[in-house]
Amino acid sequence: MKFQELTTQERIDQLVREGSLGEREASVLAEGPGLPTAMAANMIENQVGAFPVPLGIARNFIIDGRPTSVPLAVEEPSVIAAAGNAAKRCRDTGGFVTSVERGGLIGQVVFLGHLERPEAFLEAHLDSIRKVSRDAHPSLEEHGGGLRDVCVVTYPEADIVEFRLTINPGEAMGANVVNTISEAVGRYIERASSQLRLLMAILSNSAPLQRARATARFPFSQLPASGMEGSLVAQRIVQAGRFAQLSPQRAVTQNKGIMNGVDALVLATGNDTRNVAAAAYAALNEHHRTWTQWDVQNDCLVGVIDIPMPIGAVGGAISTLPVAKTAMRILADPDAERLMGIAASVGLASNMAALRALVTRGIQAGxxxxxxxxxxxxxxxxxxxxxxxxxxxxxxxxxxxxxxxxxxxxxxxxxxxxxxxx
CATH class of the missing domain: 1.10.8 (Helicase, Ruva Protein; domain 3)
Structure with missing residues (x-):
């Protein structure tokens, strides 16, 4: 029987047989979507219950040469089926190939006041700032993270001076890491300069250095629909993709469809969906209205996605929520870079499925x-x-x-x- 034809328990049993789940994780899923009250009460304020979202599996994905069952937490119909259907159509050409940049997150340490020679001040105190950073989070460098860069930006019209930190968060999503280091650096600089008064120290959700890219090739033979030949479907998908670059109204809808898959993967793994959305949408502008591009090459439809992806593989809800830990187990406990690539791949698959439906039978049929x-x-x-x-x-x-x-x-x-x- 096909995976979608199995009962919920039969699907769980199959994941166990495939090695994607152990008995412990299987029991978490079999018990249902409940979150223990003791755990929920210690995660948020004024807790009164839990809000369950269905968790499903998108099949057929090959990502960087590895067959991957992708857990998605989503309430919207067809998101999971559509992503898996698109993934199936590029299996013969190798599936999704990813590359990621994990260059660090930005911490903004902002002061009121004025520095006569801000660059000279930074140069004189840089070694001390690095030491303060290490002392604020001693274990970070052991996990490949730490302060990578510091620059100073002045806003003379407002008497504001910003010290902008670039911090590699290691395997974590990084918000707490960046905030801890930024606050420590802020206290140090305020002590070191009588001209500056600390206004705030905070992570920026802009993530230009935390990006994921995925590419997939869909042969024409995998694209026919509604009586249209695959080559025609491919050409129409390319035209629809170009229209999203021309029309802000269409771009908004296309981006929402991409985020159907991305957000569902981010949520399932316990990462911060608002953080990812903020970073991804902030990277768009009138010249770059969407994260995907489509083209035709050598009898294939070629799709590329390039999207900010500030997520992690450890810490917070990722390491706390039983279902999130189970989702990570289904993904074979990926490191942060692989998880970023998986998220980008699901986003590209979601876009391909939506565009193929739109330019053939229409979106409502599915x-x-x-x-x-x-x-x-x-x-x-x-x-x-x-x-x-x-x-x-x-x-x-x-x-x-x-x-x-x-x-x-x-x-x-x-x-x-x-x-x-x-």
């Missing part, structure tokens, strides 16, 4: 079955047999498939069930 399932559950169906019955009836005339119709079908089904029991 969503319809899961939308009907959602309607059935909104109407009150809970058991699988009830949901299947409602979907079966609604799918016969989707133009009249709405909540009232779903409730009527469910009511008829329940009436019939009561007659059978009588």
């Amino acid at each position: 969503h319809m079955n899961l939308q009907l399932r959602s309607l059935a559950m909104m109407a009150g169906a809970r058991e699988t047999s009830q949901i299947e019955r409602v979907v079966s009836v609604l799918s016969q005339d989707v133009t009249h498939a709405d909540l009232s119709r779903a409730k009527a079908v469910l009511a008829d089904d329940m009436t019939g069930l009561r007659w059978e029991r009588a």
